Amino acid sequence: MFKIDENPSLDISKKRSFMSQSLHWQPSASIKALHARAALNRTIREFFIEIDVLEVELPILNRAPVADMNIVPIEVQATNAMPKLYLHTSPEYSMKRLLCAGSGDIYALGKVFRAGEAGGRHNPEFTMLEWYRIDMDHQALMHEVADLLTELFQDTCITLENAPQFISYQQAVIQYAGLDPMAASDEQIKQLGIELAGADLDLNRDGWLDMIMSHKVEKELPKNQLVFIYNYPASQAALSKLNYDDNGQLISERFEVYLNGLELANGYHELTDGAEQRLRFEKELVATGRPIDEKLLAAMMDPKAGLPDCAGVAMGLDRILMLQLGVQEISDVISFSTQYC
Numbered sequence: 001m002f003k004i005d006e007n008p009s010l011d012i013s014k015k016r017s018f019m020s021q022s023l024h025w026q027p028s029a030s031i032k033a034l035h036a037r038a039a040l041n042r043t044i045r046e047f048f049i050e051i052d053v054l055e056v057e058l059p060i061l062n063r064a065p066v067a068d069m070n071i072v073p074i075e076v077q078a079t080n081a082m083p084k085l086y087l088h089t090s091p092e093y094s095m096k097r098l099l100c101a102g103s104g105d106i107y108a109l110g111k112v113f114r115a116g117e118a119g120g121r122h123n124p125e126f127t128m129l130e131w132y133r134i135d136m137d138h139q140a141l142m143h144e145v146a147d148l149l150t151e152l153f154q155d156t157c158i159t160l161e162n163a164p165q166f167i168s169y170q171q172a173v174i175q176y177a178g179l180d181p182m183a184a185s186d187e188q189i190k191q192l193g194i195e196l197a198g199a200d201l202d203l204n205r206d207g208w209l210d211m212i213m214s215h216k217v218e219k220e221l222p223k224n225q226l227v228f229i230y231n232y233p234a235s236q237a238a239l240s241k242l243n244y245d246d247n248g249q250l251i252s253e254r255f256e257v258y259l260n261g262l263e264l265a266n267g268y269h270e271l272t273d274g275a276e277q278r279l280r281f282e283k284e285l286v287a288t289g290r291p292i293d294e295k296l297l298a299a300m301m302d303p304k305a306g307l308p309d310c311a312g313v314a315m316g317l318d319r320i321l322m323l324q325l326g327v328q329e330i331s332d333v334i335s336f337s338t339q340y341c
Contacts, residue, residue: 028331028339036325037333040152040317044109044129047148053105053131058094060111061085064293066092067284068238072115074124087113090314091130092239093296096270099132100299100307107131109317120329121262121319124338132312138240138253138269141311142166142228145257145265149226149320157326158259164226168245172229176220177212181233182249192216206235221258230255239280240268259323267313274300274307 065073193208237252253269331337
């Protein structure tokens with residue numbers, strides 16, 4: 001894993017440390033954690049069998065990566081004769097093509113990959129559960145997610161002390177950060193962001209709102225309770241539909257769910273308009289040079305197919321295992337984390 005002889009400036013102690021690490025063959029997770037993961041997977045599959053949702057397998061290698069500038073895909077050169085491929089960061093695009101083909105309700109359970117993901121809560125390779133429900137919006141899907149998570153945390157280190165809380169993005173920021181994200185000016189949002197970050201960073205309005213969410217709101221959320229935050233600003237729509245809330249404000253129909261400071265899942269009332277999807281792809285990818293997934297757009301715009309009205313959610317299973325077992329490092333629940341694979 002490490003070539004310690006390529007850097008003659010390394011002292012002997014560092015060389016020995018690297019050598020010791022490279023020869024560390026034991027799994028990073030305990031055997032108890034491996035059993036917990038197997039039980040988690042079994043519970044998930046039983047949950048979807050009960051509600052008649054089909055499990056599907058998707059290709060890990062894709063010709064077009066995710067259109068999200070905040071997510072960096074891992075590039076792969078499979079053969080000299082083939083174009084560059086990408087390890088998928090989510091099975092979303094493939095799953096939506098299946099939905100366009102008439103698959104009905106589906107879920108996928110498997111590995112995804114993201115470059116630059118490292119630290120106590122991140123690993124470049126991790127396990128994701130993603131599912132799509134026909135004729136559901138994000139509000140209905142939130143309650144289904146709550147049902148699954150409540151079941152997953154039974155008889156674990158986490159005791160859910162109250163029923164899940166459902167709170168709008170606007171309400172959450174007002175309640176926990178003292179600022180109305182829909183009415184505040186760019187300058188007001190920036191000033192609060194600077195106060196929380198301790199520095200003036202090169203961020204736009206949404207960047208500062210993300211700072212407020214991560215540095216203030218998420219930390220203030222109640223403990224040992226599932227908290228669903230929904231109806232994000234329209235500028236943060238990603239792949240979700242836009243709509244008007246009860247106050248006549250344009251919002252994106254999406255949600256995120258948190259437990260004890262960890263984001264566990266994010267979901268959308270999915271955008272089905274292929275032309276609008278192309279515009280969003282082009283806006284996101286203009287500075288990256290990444291290709292657009294033309295096959296997904298073709299499926300969405302096919303007059304005989306198209307993406308049905310549906311809601312979808314992606315859930316990080318490693319973080320759920322961390323909470324189930326009461327551990328702080330993601331490597332404690334992965335059989336061989338990337339550091340020791």
